[in-house]
Amino acid sequence: MLALVLTVAIAAPTASAAGAATPLDNYLDNLKTLRASFLQTLADPHGREIDRATGTLIVSRPGKFSWDIHPQTGSPSSGQLMVCDGLNLWFLDRDLDQVTVKPVDAALSATPAMLLSGAVDVRKAFSVSPGGERTGLTWVLVEPRGTQADFRSALFGFAHDDLKRMILEDKLGQTATVIFEKIERNGPVGLNEVSFTPPAGADVIGTPRK
Numbered sequence: 407m408l409a410l411v412l413t414v415a416i417a418a419p420t421a422s423a424a425g426a427a428t429p430l431d432n433y434l435d436n437l438k439t440l441r442a443s444f445l446q447t448l449a450d451p452h453g454r455e456i457d458r459a460t461g462t463l464i465v466s467r468p469g470k471f472s473w474d475i476h477p478q479t480g481s482p483s484s485g486q487l488m489v490c491d492g493l494n495l496w497f498l499d500r501d502l503d504q505v506t507v508k509p510v511d512a513a514l515s516a517t518p519a520m521l522l523s524g525a526v527d528v529r530k531a532f533s534v535s536p537g538g539e540r541t542g543l544t545w546v547l548v549e550p551r552g553t554q555a556d557f558r559s560a561l562f563g564f565a566h567d568d569l570k571r572m573i574l575e576d577k578l579g580q581t582a583t584v585i586f587e588k589i590e591r592n593g594p595v596g597l598n599e600v601s602f603t604p605p606a607g608a609d610v611i612g613t614p615r616k
Contacts (some may be wrong), residue, residue, distance in 0.1 A: 440465035451579035468524035470600035489602040509615040
């Protein structure tokens with residue numbers, strides 16, 4: 407599901423394998439909301455770009471987020487939307503006019519959006535360790551502990567304590583690079599921005615928790 411890279415809320419900062427806080431820990435400390443636009447590119451296992459998209463990420467901690475993505479080719483109404491409202495994880499495929507929903511605790515595939523939103527216990531779901539420095543960024547390596555995750559590894563890139571980039575490798579060897587822009591930290595987020603109602607006429611697969 408790298409077309410919607412951040413398919414997945416951290417109750418507390420995590421420590422690296424060595425016990426020291428990483429830039430990711432520091433970034434999540436006192437994070438309440440996050441709003442950002444992004445550019446996402448997807449490359450095949452040989453490094454060839456096969457897709458490019460833009461989107462927005464909205465996080466309201468603990469446990470809520472919206473990840474909205476639109477391919478740069480295709481109609482403006484195409485693309486995908488994932489919303490975690492604290493109880494359920496909703497996935498809308500606009501091209502198929504189809505919605506999939508599962509309770510959060512049954513749907514977690516341990517993806518980075520949920521890490522940012524605080525919907526999962528990061529100590530149990532992820533291994534977090536320093537990832538070195540390159541391209542002017544300080545990196546943190548995040549690896550899911552469970553086999554159900556949609557990705558093999560994620561690198562979070564920071565500059566001056568700000569999240570700038572994320573690189574994910576999926577189980578097929580594809581690599582998604584997300585470049586964040588226009589980041590607003592701890593600004594206002596409306597409840598309607600992290601809630602979801604299926605569009606009229608859409609096929610709904612699954613039963614939401616009330």
